[in-house]
Amino acid sequence: MPRSIWNGALSFAGIDVPVKVFGAADPQGVQFRELHEPDGAEIAHELVDADGRKVDRKRVVKGFEVRSGEYVVLDDDELKAASAPKRKTVDIEHFVPREQIDPDTYDRPYYLAPQNGGDEAYALLAAALRKTGRVGVGRVVLRSREQLVAVVEADQMLRMHTMRFADDLVDPDTLDHPPLRRKPDARLRKMAAQLVDGLSAKFQPGRYRDTYRDRVLDLVERKAKGEEIDTERAQAPEPSDDLMAALEASLKGSKG
Amino acid sequence: MARARSLWSGSLSFGLVNVPVSLVSAVRDQAIHFHQIHEKTHERLHVSYVCTKEKSPVDYAEIAHGFDTGDGYVMLTDEELAAAQPEKTRTIEISKFVALDEIDPILFDHPYYLLPAGEGDGPLRAYRLLAEVMADADRVAIGQFVLRTKEYLVAVRAKGDLLALTTMLFQQEIRPTDELDLPTRKRPGKAKVDRAVALVEALAADFDHSAYKDRYRSRLRKIVKDKEAGETIQAPPAPKAPGPPPDIMEALKASLDKVRAG
Numbered sequence: 001m002p003r004s005i006w007n008g009a010l011s012f013a014g015i016d017v018p019v020k021v022f023g024a025a026d027p028q029g030v031q032f033r034e035l036h037e038p039d040g041a042e043i044a045h046e047l048v049d050a051d052g053r054k055v056d057r058k059r060v061v062k063g064f065e066v067r068s069g070e071y072v073v074l075d076d077d078e079l080k081a082a083s084a085p086k087r088k089t090v091d092i093e094h095f096v097p098r099e100q101i102d103p104d105t106y107d108r109p110y111y112l113a114p115q116n117g118g119d120e121a122y123a124l125l126a127a128a129l130r131k132t133g134r135v136g137v138g139r140v141v142l143r144s145r146e147q148l149v150a151v152v153e154a155d156q157m158l159r160m161h162t163m164r165f166a167d168d169l170v171d172p173d174t175l176d177h178p179p180l181r182r183k184p185d186a187r188l189r190k191m192a193a194q195l196v197d198g199l200s201a202k203f204q205p206g207r208y209r210d211t212y213r214d215r216v217l218d219l220v221e222r223k224a225k226g227e228e229i230d231t232e233r234a235q236a237p238e239p240s241d242d243l244m245a246a247l248e249a250s251l252k253g254s255k256g
Numbered sequence: 257m258a259r260a261r262s263l264w265s266g267s268l269s270f271g272l273v274n275v276p277v278s279l280v281s282a283v284r285d286q287a288i289h290f291h292q293i294h295e296k297t298h299e300r301l302h303v304s305y306v307c308t309k310e311k312s313p314v315d316y317a318e319i320a321h322g323f324d325t326g327d328g329y330v331m332l333t334d335e336e337l338a339a340a341q342p343e344k345t346r347t348i349e350i351s352k353f354v355a356l357d358e359i360d361p362i363l364f365d366h367p368y369y370l371l372p373a374g375e376g377d378g379p380l381r382a383y384r385l386l387a388e389v390m391a392d393a394d395r396v397a398i399g400q401f402v403l404r405t406k407e408y409l410v411a412v413r414a415k416g417d418l419l420a421l422t423t424m425l426f427q428q429e430i431r432p433t434d435e436l437d438l439p440t441r442k443r444p445g446k447a448k449v450d451r452a453v454a455l456v457e458a459l460a461a462d463f464d465h466s467a468y469k470d471r472y473r474s475r476l477r478k479i480v481k482d483k484e485a486g487e488t489i490q491a492p493p494a495p496k497a498p499g500p501p502p503d504i505m506e507a508l509k510a511s512l513d514k515v516r517a518g
Contacts (some may be wrong), residue, residue: 002431006413007497008495008498010459011498013455013459013511013514014507014510014511014514015507015508015511016498018497018499024362024430024431025362025365025425026431027406027425027429028428029406030405030406031325032321032322032323033322033323033405034319034321034322034396035319035321035329036307036309036314036319037319037320037331037333037349038306039307039310040331041308041309041310041480042308043307043308043309043314043320044305044308045303045304045306046303046304047292047303047304048301048303048304048313049294049297049299049301050300050302052304052306052313055294055301059294059295059296060265060293060295061293061295062290062291062293063291063292063300064288064289064290065291066480066484069300069392070298071293071300072480072483072484073298073516074294074479074480074489075291077489078479078491079476079479080491080492081489081490081491081492082472082499083471083472084492086495087495087496087497087498088494088495089497092459094460094461095457095459095460096368096460096463097462097463098460099357100463102465103361103364103411103422104422105465106361108364109361109364109430111317111431111433113437113438114437115437120444120448120504121504123443124444124448124504126451127444127449127453128449128453128455128456129456131453132456136456137263137468139471144469145472146470147472148337148468148470152361164283165286165465165468165470166465166466168284168286169282169283169367170260170281170282170283170284170414172275172347172369172416172417172418172420175280175371176260177371177372178374178375178380180383180417182373182380182381182384183384184384188385189385189389189392192385192386193392193393196269196353196389196393196395196501197353198371199270199271199350199352199353200352200353200354200393201354202354202358203352203354203355203358203359203398205359205360205363205409205427206427207423208398208400208426208427209426209428210407210426210429210441211407212340212341212344213342213406213407215340216332216337216340216405218340219322219332219336219340219355220330220332222261223332223336224330226387229336229339229409230339231333231336231338235346236274236276236346236347237269237274238373238381239274239276240272241377241379241384242378243273243382246271246273246274247272249271250270250272250273251271
């Protein structure tokens with residue numbers, strides 16, 4: 001049994017559903033330690049002052065800059081006052097149609113499991129969310145910080161996603177890029193649409209594998225044996241200047 | 257316009273069409289920043305990367321990746337690491353086009369935008385073509401690529417004029433649920449489900465994302481202000497964990513009456 005990161009209750013319209021929260025994501029990237037390349041020694045992260053002198057961690061406090069170079073110090077207990085819930089609950093404010101939530105809003109996924117005799121209420125909420133196609137949107141204090149969350153049903157289970165606030169997301173109009181002036185003509189569009197159509201399929205997430213991880217581990221093994229690693233980097237493919245020719249060739253290729 | 261920091265640049269490829277792109281985050285850092293400062297002098301401190309052998313700061317460019325074998329480190333440089341699978345570090349290869357609602361949000365990792373990076377007319381037209389055709393077909397492109405030291409599954413979709421990219425975890429990186437203590441799959445009775453549905457519908461609303469404000473951020477600002485004014489900030493008491501409702505049917509009925517009356 002994995003360890004829960006939070007225990008409390010889902011709360012909506014005066015009903016409490018006692019739950020435990022578990023992390024759902026378990027990224028499997030290869031972990032590295034920072035080393036100093038010339039001598040292979042470990043790198044330490046030290047806090048230093050402007051003169052480069054090391055400062056003992058015991059002498060370090062958290063400061064919020066109120067004016068340039070002027071700080072107000074807050075300790076951890078004072079920080080907690082910024083999100084002081086009276087009850088340990090996920091307070092669901094609304095139930096919204098699932099499809100109205102932009103994917104960019106979702107941050108981290110968690111599993112919810114019932115506890116303290118909450119089984120029936122848990123199953124009822126899951127059934128109701130499934131039937132209505134809705135998602136509970138609410139707030140909870142996780143790790144001393146109030147978060148916006150979505151409570152969703154999947155496979156008769158409840159999950160919780162932390163969500164980004166609207167103003168945490170970049171407005172694409174503020175991004176600088178070369179202007180996309182020329183409209184592609186009808187023939188190009190038709191060919192590209194055929195290509196998209198030809199590669200269309202149902203999404204089957206289990207089919208995709210991380211092959212890079214194994215290659216990195218293989219590289220580690222070869223390096224450990226003293227093998228020389230060829231570092232000639234592959235170049236990005238040439239940009240397609242003749243779009244029509246590239247599309248034609250692609251379509252021929254996909255028809256096999 | 258602010259030039260967003262490019263986190264990666266390379267090629268987005270579908271079929272034999274290659275579109276040069278650069279990757280920027282779709283998330284703004286809005287956090288109120290605290291800095292590590294010296295308790296006495298209030299001087300701002302900085303992190304220094306120090307070699308534990310030489311006992312002196314090192315240049316960031318001299319930092320390599322050490323894999324812990326349990327019996328010392330095997331060291332790889334940035335260049336060697338990039339050689340593990342060079343094509344995946346330079347190219348996002350689109351393998352399929354799928355419907356967005358088929359993707360379980362549990363896989364989502366981080367949102368980005370892919371900005372057009374080519375100079376010529378061809379690459380810019382190819383970028384726009386891909387965005388328009390995906391929007392028309394209501395399809396999302398699925399591909400894979402390596403960002404920093406990890407491979408991701410990605411979903412690329414049209415968002416306005418631009419292409420948005422979301423990194424995703426692989427299915428194998430999602431924890432199985434069979435270790436969780438889930439309720440027995442006994443179906444709840446219809447009458448109870450109907451009442452729960454009625455309650456969910458009583459609290460139904462459209463999702464108005466911008467109506468939700470980050471209250472933590474504004475409270476934190478106020479606390480900083482109060483502290484600066486010399487006020488004492490009280491640590492809050494620990495929150496109480498509520499118990500289960502005594503009778504779920506009664507509780508549903510009572511809540512429903514209350515919500516409808518309110």
